[in-house]
Amino acid sequence: MLRARRAVADRQVGPGPGVARDGHDADDPRTWDADTAVTVLYAAHWRRLVALAAEFTGETSTAEEVVQEAFVALHRRWRRLDDRASAVAYLRQAVVNGARDVLRHRAVADRRRPLPDPAPEGPEERAVRSAEHRLVLAALDGLPARQREVLVLRYSADLSEQDIAETLGISRGAVKTHAHRGLAALRAGLTRQEGTP
Template identity: 40%
Template sequence: MRRRDEDEFTEFAALTMPRLRRTAYLMCGDWHRAEDAAQDALVSVYRRWNRIERGDGLLGYAHRCVVNAVLTQARRPWRRERLDDITDESTAPLRDAVGAVDDRLLVVRALAALPPSQRACVVLRHYADLSLEQTAEVLGVGIGGVKSQTSRGLARLRELLDQTVRSTP
């Protein structure tokens, strides 16, 4: 790789790593796994750096790589534990004064309960702020599939969050 390409990639990686890591976190609910997935995604981008068009497709390709990395991690046998499985009374977070942390954890747990395709659509559409077309391209599905998976995912999130709110004292 030429020095100029190395510099471009380094700049791209520095700018997009936080965003890719947050996207991965919302998909898997674990910061360590999110860090691994974001790094795996950047390795994939680096390998194809000379062949990727540098326009709008670059960020979309990076998102596709991070989604694939999270889904690949989830299929590994040692990664099949869920956030609910590892959280118990002794490790439950304390409520903070304004409730922001608690609310965020509730949303992350609700996202973790969604099937992977619904979770990916919701995260890419509403957190990563990708358009329908970009999300469809990243996931390799049609626009109709993105619409239906997003709709189902949001409906399920509402149910899960509503149940949580009702059960909270």
Template identity: 35%
Template structure:
């Protein structure tokens, strides 16, 4: 790789690092693992940088590499992780300064109950705001698969979130 390509790659990594790590975090649920995932993907991107850069879509290529690397990691591991219990909130309707953080935490925990490929589809569709066609291209699947994975993923997320909300309603007492 020549100096111009090296400089362009370094500038790309500097500019997009935070954004790529956020995608990695949404896929893995762990900042350290997300950073490792991004680094592994960037090693692969670096090998093909002159072509990737010339094609004009380095972020999309790198994002796809992160999603694929995440799926490969989960396939290798095949071990379920316990992310801990989602804390029950006595009153979810209360609006306070911490409600947004609690909701975001609950959503991230729910997101990590999805299988890796389904999670990748949901993250790319709703976090990175890709179209169905763009998501299909990034993950190397058909648009129909993206649609079905999205639908099933959103149904599962709704189910997990409603299940975690159910215990909070049982905290109300009859005499209150």
């Protein structure tokens, strides 16, 4: 019985960028085959994409599944991808779509729930323990889904208005409106909190 093999990949890049043995240029996505693309993009973006997906799904394990699917989809599509230089945008779009699919399948009541309680002294608690961060994130998690999505894509994934519009399939005007409404709600929430003894 084959035991599940876990990647150890305790490995290091050899001679640095340049043309590798199998003829691809490590810096030029146009020369990559699908396997290389997945490997390189995984190394650079896996963690960040999981974090992005987790903003949508509320927890990490579903987020990992969503991002894994996005990489598999990228691999499948690689030869037909028009603009390989924008592979990251493709991944991000697939992640957002996948995460929203997950949410659609969840009960509406669940949709806006905050992140589950982290394990005691977990890294998450460590990072989120700052009181201000907690306030902001709680307010964010209470916003309508579309506002929250726009704010996450703008202020976490650092996308432009145009990219957010394309990712979510809405107009740039709608992106602005959702962002301003969301921020206004956060601002009001934070001010109210600060005024409370």
